[in-house]
Amino acid sequence: MMKKPLIILTGPTAVGKTELSIKLAKMAGASIISADSMQVYRHMDIGSAKITKSEMQEIPHYLIDILEPTEEFHVVKFQEYARTYMEEIYAQGRIPLIVGGTGFYIQALLYDIDFTEEKQDKEYRAGLERTAAQQGSHALYEMLALIDPRAAAEIHENNVKRVIRALEFYHLTGKKISEHNAKERQKESPYNFAYFVLNDERMRLYQRINERVEQMLAQGLEQEVQKLRKLGCSREMVSMQGLGYKELLDYLENRCTLEEAGYRMKRDTRHFAKRQLTWFRREREVIWINKPEFDYDNDKILSYMQKELTQKGILT
Secondary structure (H helix, E strand, C coil): CCCEEEEEEECCCCCCHHHHHHHHHHHHCEEEEECCCCCCECCCCCCCCCCCHHHHCCCCEECCCCECCCCCCCHHHHHHHHHHHHHHHHHCCCEEEEECCCHHHHHHHHCCCCCCCCCCCHHHHHHHHHHHHHHCHHHHHHHHHHHCHHHHHHCCCCCHHHHHHHHHHHHHHCCCHHHHHHHHHCCCCCEEEEEEEEECCHHHHHHHHHHHHHHHHHHCHHHHHHHHHHCCCCCCCCHHHCCCHHHHHHHHCCCCCHHHHHHHHHHHHHHHHHHHHHHHHHCCCEEEEEHHHHCCCHHHHHHHHHHHHHHCCCCC
């Protein structure tokens, strides 16, 4: 049976995926599914650098603005939604284009990774949650670093949910989740895919990140976070773990100054971009697009992408 076509456009935060994704969608006859863990939430526009209606240029977009910030979003939900939308897009005679920087989501969809049979130990998990609440996320992270250093290198210590899942997996199976994930990654994809990773020189990327943070603060990120607090959002929620939101919460709760919050946003976003690139370098069959090699010209990049898509039989 012929594999269905799938295009992926990813890369570190602030690299310029949004603008290129619109051009690519127009060229390929594609509809966009967001692989972003924050843009899925309503009322979280500035801090997530959410694409605007005018920027969409009438290209259909999915998985944007579909959940309230009080709701939980995770990889299994992403898979479920994305698969449903992909079938809808195929039925329209179009190609799904996955755009976003959450590598774990992309991998789960691309290789059809099965999470359904994972066991749980609610009592053990509750104990870990208490440890995190009483001693902070770093205490849990150190536990993980001892039993599975590779998983610790891949998961940020603030991502308490994934740290707990990794510890719970080891507790239940006696196996490292990093080894389990490595095995899952060897699965063959059910799709005929092109996996593009957009990249830039590190100093230029970091400059763009710093500028984006300044822009978010100027656009009213503080007011956005105040509004979220009024809606009942608190730091324990998955939505409020996002970069920009947790730092501004600290400022609004008098834990730091606005200047400190801005500094931490820039620093943590740069660290995040570095981790994203580490993730993509580990992935198979990736097509790297280094912007300096194309003189920062999206039309040149698009021409190269078109050749790659034609060679793979995704475009005719």
